[in-house]
Amino acid sequence: MELTTQQKYMLEGSDGNGVRRAMEILMAYGKCYDAKRLIPVVSVHIAGNFPVLLDEGIDWLESFAEGGTRVRVFTTKNPEMYDPEQADDMNIPASYRKRQGRIHDVLKKLGVTLTYSCQHYLVGNVPRFGDHIAWASSGSQVFANSVIGARSNRDGDHVALAAAVTGVIPEWGLHIGKNRKADLLVDLSALNLDVYGPEDYKALGWSLGKKVGTHIPAFVNLPSDLDIERIKGLLYTLTVTGAPGMVHLVGITPEAPTIEAAFGTTASKPQVLTVSQAEVDKAYGEISSSTNDKVDLVIFGCPQCSIQEVQEIVGLLDRKRINPDTKLWICTSRWVKTLCERMGLLKILTNSGVRVVSDVGAADGPHLYLRDQGVRVIAVNSARASYYAHNLFGMETWFGSTKECVLSAISGRWEGRKC
Amino acid sequence: MLTLAAKPITRGIAQGEAMVTRMAISFTGGLDPETGIIREPGHELYGQCVAGKILVFPCGKGSTTGSWQYYAAFKKGNAPKGIINQTAEGVVAVSAIITGTPMVHQLEKDPFDCIENGDFVRIDADKGFVEIMKQQEIKNQDDQVSSLC
Numbered sequence: 001m002e003l004t005t006q007q008k009y010m011l012e013g014s015d016g017n018g019v020r021r022a023m024e025i026l027m028a029y030g031k032c033y034d035a036k037r038l039i040p041v042v043s044v045h046i047a048g049n050f051p052v053l054l055d056e057g058i059d060w061l062e063s064f065a066e067g068g069t070r071v072r073v074f075t076t077k078n079p080e081m082y083d084p085e086q087a088d089d090m091n092i093p094a095s096y097r098k099r100q101g102r103i104h105d106v107l108k109k110l111g112v113t114l115t116y117s118c119q120h121y122l123v124g125n126v127p128r129f130g131d132h133i134a135w136a137s138s139g140s141q142v143f144a145n146s147v148i149g150a151r152s153n154r155d156g157d158h159v160a161l162a163a164a165v166t167g168v169i170p171e172w173g174l175h176i177g178k179n180r181k182a183d184l185l186v187d188l189s190a191l192n193l194d195v196y197g198p199e200d201y202k203a204l205g206w207s208l209g210k211k212v213g214t215h216i217p218a219f220v221n222l223p224s225d226l227d228i229e230r231i232k233g234l235l236y237t238l239t240v241t242g243a244p245g246m247v248h249l250v251g252i253t254p255e256a257p258t259i260e261a262a263f264g265t266t267a268s269k270p271q272v273l274t275v276s277q278a279e280v281d282k283a284y285g286e287i288s289s290s291t292n293d294k295v296d297l298v299i300f301g302c303p304q305c306s307i308q309e310v311q312e313i314v315g316l317l318d319r320k321r322i323n324p325d326t327k328l329w330i331c332t333s334r335w336v337k338t339l340c341e342r343m344g345l346l347k348i349l350t351n352s353g354v355r356v357v358s359d360v361g362a363a364d365g366p367h368l369y370l371r372d373q374g375v376r377v378i379a380v381n382s383a384r385a386s387y388y389a390h391n392l393f394g395m396e397t398w399f400g401s402t403k404e405c406v407l408s409a410i411s412g413r414w415e416g417r418k419c
Numbered sequence: 420m421l422t423l424a425a426k427p428i429t430r431g432i433a434q435g436e437a438m439v440t441r442m443a444i445s446f447t448g449g450l451d452p453e454t455g456i457i458r459e460p461g462h463e464l465y466g467q468c469v470a471g472k473i474l475v476f477p478c479g480k481g482s483t484t485g486s487w488q489y490y491a492a493f494k495k496g497n498a499p500k501g502i503i504n505q506t507a508e509g510v511v512a513v514s515a516i517i518t519g520t521p522m523v524h525q526l527e528k529d530p531f532d533c534i535e536n537g538d539f540v541r542i543d544a545d546k547g548f549v550e551i552m553k554q555q556e557i558k559n560q561d562d563q564v565s566s567l568c
Contacts, residue, residue: 028516052482053491054488056491057490057491060490138481154509155483156509156513156514157486158486158513158517159486173509213477213480214506240480241481245508387481391448391459392448
């Protein structure tokens with residue numbers, strides 16, 4: 001790989017050990033994919049909190065930051081494990097506070113902008129079309145490529161961190177225009193998409209992700225009014241069961257105004273993937289892992305709830321109180337929580353028995369202590385949350401629509417579909 | 420013994436028993452770092468321990484935090500000795516990079532046509548090849564050794 005003089009200095013250690021290690025990671029990573037050079041990035045996002053870092057990860061991060069390592073580009077951070085404003089109220093054990101505190105301190109030392117949000121593009125980290133970025137967090141990475149048209153590979157957290165402190169990333173894969181073309185055609189004509197809610201797009205994404213793997217699929221014949229919640233539902237679930245870095249939603253993705261643009265002119269006849277309603281129905285059965293009707297917790301926010309989703313939940317609750325033996329959590333960013341407070345929604349939700357929790361997501365962090373607090377069965381409207389909460393923490397999960405989840409919180413029992 | 424050229428992701432040499440799956444693996448949620456056991460329900464390797472194996476799978480999937488979970492598994496002694504992918508995606512690649520796990524991808528033949536569970540596999544990520552010894556060959560060698568004794 002060709003390096004500039006400054007990059008050579010960084011590799012030799014003139015900017016400290018952390019930067020040297022970052023350069024070593026980027027060099028090895030670039031070599032894997034025959035990158036010719038390192039190119040500047042304008043935006044970085046990193047993921048990971050204690051349940052995935054574990055003590056070994058915190059040690060790694062602290063050692064990486066030693067000697068004054070600092071980020072060189074605007075870098076935001078995914079959710080943490082608990083809401084520090086409600087730590088006492090929620091009985092967060094001291095051992096977890098200590099670990100989250102260590103992560104918080106090291107991120108601050110690195111100069112990371114502490115958004116604690118997985119919807120960082122809603123709270124200030126917004127790249128432009130064509131920008132080179134390094135976004136860890138598989139759902140938002142595919143969103144950046146497919147909806148915004150910014151360019152990011154499916155970088156693991158350590159690559160994104162290395163990009164943050166060096167300001168550069170190896171030029172390969174989706175950073176190069178010709179590699180961003182579709183190589184798989186997804187035909188959804190067998191499905192009645194007019195009646196598909198966000199939850200159906202999630203089940204569809206779950207089913208398709210397994211077949212998509214690392215390909216770049218192009219979806220045709222999507223409804224022209226496909227809203228952002230449905231788009232997120234599809235993209236954020238495709239990256240649970242599969243690993244696409246980019247998806248062409250023909251007519252929506254900036255680089256895919258037409259099917260020809262999605263595939264490029266030289267492409268040979270693409271492989272076609274079809275999906276039946278039976279397969280989507282099967283996915284519903286796979287996503288839910290519970291057989292127990294009693295719901296301990298309904299948890300929204302994977303990715304973190306937007307203000308529109310909070311408004312929808314408020315509307316569905318219609319000021320009813322939730323069942324005293326069931327909790328309802330809305331996980332969101334501090335910014336959306338502030339907005340809820342300003343708009344009077346927080347008071348309405350509190351009166352219904354709902355807790356709005358900021359700085360966390362519904363997939364991982366909280367389940368570590370919720371499990372210790374006796375929560376066993378959860379209901380979610382996110383297939384992504386179901387996968388990680390079940391596999392990482394052993395939660396029994398029900399998956400359905402936002403409405404089914406709200407009704408379940410009111411009755412205390414699962415009110416959605418069972419497969 | 421079969422020798423196949425392969426593209427190195429990292430450097431180093433690893434050898435051991437192959438554990439093969441045609442299903443993608445998410446290190447977050449798919450691999451328990453405390454035990455090295457695959458914990459994704461419905462996965463071909465569900466309940467099996469990957470520690471110390473040469474793990475052969477098509478590619479990674481799922482969360483980009485996978486490199487944290489893999490690093491923790493490695494530090495706890497529960498990571499595979501080496502990794503062979505059909506085509507490595509970024510999360511698995513950087514997991515191997517930060518732990519120095521010998522890893523190759525893009526073998527000259529489809530690994531799933533050539534490697535079965537229990538085969539003895541040697542990854543040479545320095546020179547870029549993989550050697551595969553079938554179970555029967557190992558048995559024959561063992562028989563020869565025991566007949567010599």
